[in-house]
Amino acid sequence: MCTSIVEIVNAEGKGKGKDGWFALTKSVVSYDHPHFALLEEAITIDFVNHDHGPGARAAVELTLESAKALNGALNKAIKAAENEHAKRS
Amino acid sequence: MAYEGMIAETLSISGNNNELISAYSARPLGPGPFPGVVLIHHLPGWSEWYREATRRFAHHGYAAISHNLYHRVGEGDAEDVAAKARAEGGVADEEVLGDTEGAVQWMRAQPYHNGKVGVIGSCSGGRQAFLYACNTSSIDAVVELWGGRVVQAEDDRPEKQPTPPIDFTKDLSCPMLGLFGNEDRSPSAEQVDQHEAELKKHGKDYEFHRYDGAGHGFFYYHRPMYCIEQAMDGWEKIFGFFQKHLAE
Numbered sequence: 001m002c003t004s005i006v007e008i009v010n011a012e013g014k015g016k017g018k019d020g021w022f023a024l025t026k027s028v029v030s031y032d033h034p035h036f037a038l039l040e041e042a043i044t045i046d047f048v049n050h051d052h053g054p055g056a057r058a059a060v061e062l063t064l065e066s067a068k069a070l071n072g073a074l075n076k077a078i079k080a081a082e083n084e085h086a087k088r089s
Numbered sequence: 090m091a092y093e094g095m096i097a098e099t100l101s102i103s104g105n106n107n108e109l110i111s112a113y114s115a116r117p118l119g120p121g122p123f124p125g126v127v128l129i130h131h132l133p134g135w136s137e138w139y140r141e142a143t144r145r146f147a148h149h150g151y152a153a154i155s156h157n158l159y160h161r162v163g164e165g166d167a168e169d170v171a172a173k174a175r176a177e178g179g180v181a182d183e184e185v186l187g188d189t190e191g192a193v194q195w196m197r198a199q200p201y202h203n204g205k206v207g208v209i210g211s212c213s214g215g216r217q218a219f220l221y222a223c224n225t226s227s228i229d230a231v232v233e234l235w236g237g238r239v240v241q242a243e244d245d246r247p248e249k250q251p252t253p254p255i256d257f258t259k260d261l262s263c264p265m266l267g268l269f270g271n272e273d274r275s276p277s278a279e280q281v282d283q284h285e286a287e288l289k290k291h292g293k294d295y296e297f298h299r300y301d302g303a304g305h306g307f308f309y310y311h312r313p314m315y316c317i318e319q320a321m322d323g324w325e326k327i328f329g330f331f332q333k334h335l336a337e
Contacts, residue, residue: 003275004238004245006175028176033212033306035133035168038313040305041274046172054165054173 003041005031015047015058022056025049034061043067094118095147097140102156102195105187110160112192113140115147121201124335127192127228128155129185129210129217131306132237134171135159138309149328150336152202156192158185158217179213181249182220189221193228205229205335209327212237212306216254222265223257230334232266232327235305237275240283258287265295266330268323270303270316298326 011024024047034042042061049056062070097115104110113135116123126146130139135157146153161184162174174180193206207230210218215236222231238245241253265288269281276284281299288295300307300319307316308323 004179004247004250006178008176026176028172030175032175033132035171040312040314044172046176048173048176050163050173050176054163054169057169057172059168059172 003030003032011047013047015049015056017056017058019055022049022052025051031064037061037063039063095144097144097147102154102191104156104160104191105184107191108161110157110188110191111135112154112156112195113143114152114154115144116152116201117147117150119201121152122203123150123152123201124203124331125193125196125199125206126151126153126331126335127189127196127206127208128153129189129208129214129221130155130158131210131212131214132171132175132179133212134167134174136167136171138311151331152196152199154192154196156188158188160188178247178249182217182251185217186221186224189217190225190227193225197227203336207231207331207335209234211235211308215239219261219265220254220257222263223254223260226262228263230264230266230331231261232268232330234268234308234323235270235273235276236267237305239276240280255284255287258284258293259291261288261291261293261295263294264330264334265293266326267295267297268326269297269299270305270307270314270319271299271301272304275305296330298323 007029009027011027013024014021015024026048028046030044044061047058095117099113101109102112139155143153143155158180159170159174162170196206206228208218208228209232211234215233216239219233239254303316303319304314306314308320
């Protein structure tokens with residue numbers, strides 16, 4: 001690796017890879033060389049289940065700006081979701 | 090017109106601790122003798138670019154082999170395997186040294202080999218090529234292409250890469266060629282300065298070429314970092330260097 005920037009968290013849910021939907025175990029966020037995005041470095045997010053081999057992977061490669069926007073959207077959606085839960089309980 | 094041909098194939102070799110790992114080799118047809126080149130693949134894995142580079146050396150008269158440092162990570166598309174390797178913190182330096190020694194010894198055992206071996210790697214493979222050259226006496230030349238993290242920050246000492254390769258500079262065992270882009274961030278121009286200063290300090294036989302207008306990975310024709318002028322000059326430098334140290 002050229003940056004060693006990698007963050008890994010547990011993930012519960014499903015992801016859609018090249019062989020269809022699979023159960024997720026981890027989300028891996030890194031900032032390093034992308035494979036396909038035409039960028040020198042990218043925020044790469046891999047939703048994976050390594051119990052099923054390297055191919056159990058749903059991936060995106062984003063510019064830093066896109067990743068920041070996604071982060072903002074995630075935070076907003078999570079906050080709204082938590083408000084919904086609070087109303088129900 | 091003289092007949093020309095090459096053989097390129099996957100095979101298994103003994104890697105670290107004699108574990109079998111996969112590799113891809115290419116060489117010209119005929120009895121040789123051919124100088125040997127071992128290619129250490131980059132962070133994006135044992136990829137198509139590395140297969141092409143292996144064949145490129147064969148096209149230029151070398152017996153070449155690219156071993157798969159991610160063999161133990163699993164099988165699959167190169168980018169999926171590389172993603173899994175990244176999530177696992179990359180491969181351990183110790184393992185890389187053992188696997189690369191295995192590839193070098195495999196080359197030395199081939200009947201068509203001329204007795205000289207060079208090692209080349211780019212990106213993380215550039216770091217590993219330099220690291221290996223400082224931890225072996227089995228090779229005759231090394232080429233480091235923009236090796237990221239030869240210089241590692243104080244807080245960058247992961248378990249699998251515990252020692253910055255620059256710390257081993259005094260043990261560099263063979264002539265070295267280094268190619269770098271001045272716009273690169275990993276390694277930055279300052280890090281390349283440190284790398285060079287250390288080589289100078291220990292009186293090593295090296296040549297560095299540092300290209301203006303080039304960043305990281307400027308050989309990769311399928312990436313936006315590609316710089317045709319610098320890449321063509323770089324390839325010329327590599328072939329000149331290997332000709333001098335492996336073929337003459």
